Amino acid sequence: MFRHKKGDVMEAVAVIDFETTGLSPDHGARATEIAAVLVRDGIVVDRYQSLMNAGVRIPPFIEDLTGISNAMVRKAPPAAEVMRAAADFVGEHPLVAHNAAFDSKFWDAELGRARRSRRQGFACSMLVARRVFPQAPSHKLGALIEFAKLPVAGRYHRALADAEMAASLLIRMEDELHRRYQVVEVTHDLLREIQSVQKNQLDRWLERFQRKSTAARP
DNA sequence: TGCCAGGCCCTCTTTAGGGCCTT
Numbered sequence: 001m002f003r004h005k006k007g008d009v010m011e012a013v014a015v016i017d018f019e020t021t022g023l024s025p026d027h028g029a030r031a032t033e034i035a036a037v038l039v040r041d042g043i044v045v046d047r048y049q050s051l052m053n054a055g056v057r058i059p060p061f062i063e064d065l066t067g068i069s070n071a072m073v074r075k076a077p078p079a080a081e082v083m084r085a086a087a088d089f090v091g092e093h094p095l096v097a098h099n100a101a102f103d104s105k106f107w108d109a110e111l112g113r114a115r116r117s118r119r120q121g122f123a124c125s126m127l128v129a130r131r132v133f134p135q136a137p138s139h140k141l142g143a144l145i146e147f148a149k150l151p152v153a154g155r156y157h158r159a160l161a162d163a164e165m166a167a168s169l170l171i172r173m174e175d176e177l178h179r180r181y182q183v184v185e186v187t188h189d190l191l192r193e194i195q196s197v198q199k200n201q202l203d204r205w206l207e208r209f210q211r212k213s214t215a216a217r218p
Numbered sequence: 219t220g221c222c223a224g225g226c227c228c229t230c231t232t233t234a235g236g237g238c239c240t241t
Contacts, residue, residue: 020241024223029241062241101225102240126239127226140239157241199227 012040013188014090015125015170016097017163018106019066021058025109030054031079032068034086034110035159037167038093042174044167048089049160051076054110066157080114087116094188098141098166100124123188125166125173127195131202132173141165148172181206184213 016036022029035049051068053076063069076082097103100122108118129139136147142156142165150168154161177183183190183206190209197205 018241022222023241026224027222029223032241059241065241097240099225099238099240102223105224106241124226130227138238 012038012093013096014038014093015163015167017159018103019159025105030056031106031110032073033159035163036090037163039167042171050082052079052082054079083110083114092120094120095122098125123191124195125170128191131194131197132176144169
């Protein structure tokens with residue numbers, strides 16, 4: 001599970017989550033909190049979480065949504081310092097986020113401000129969930145946690161709780177891929193391929209994938 | 219001051235529009 005493409009070393013993936021002041025870093029929104037959890041062999045093996053001070057005001061609506069106040073962020077370490085620590089924690093492990101289009105923008109923007117750059121790819125647990133659980137009533141993180149009967153890890157819209165829940169969702173989807181489709185090895189590359197498979201084509205796509213994998217084995 | 223996004227995905231589609239999802 002989550003074996004790195006190159007070599008035989010079992011490789012973790014890092015599931016990350018940001019809390020921010022808005023929806024787009026291109027329009028002035030900044031991060032207020034980040035969390036990352038490392039998943040290896042189907043379990044969370046390490047965690048990182050920190051509030052961060054980007055020197056911008058959090059709108060009242062976002063304070064209510066996340067429970068992260070301006071006072072809390074004022075006491076937090078500078079954003080660049082936190083991002084460097086988060087990047088060191090994550091290392092070169094491939095990344096996963098729930099709606100990765102959102103988190104990848106903030107990861108790249110905040111890391112750029114800290115004069116660092118991303119070297120690994122992102123996979124999206126929401127896009128994978130749309131394929132693996134097309135019958136779920138919604139593909140919001142909270143709705144998927146309820147649908148899959150997974151434990152609520154803490155307050156929604158706090159970075160560590162959301163990252164933990166995205167990680168448990170990912171592990172559950174891995175289990176489904178093993179159980180339903182007998183996928184031997186769920187790599188990050190496979191997740192990235194699954195997230196672009198057409199709707200209701202996952203069965204057919206994985207059948208072809210398995211045939212190719214079996215044929216390639218010595 | 220007030221407002222602000224964008225990629226995915228469906229359908230009453232492809233010469234488009236609108237909901238979902240993230241904060």
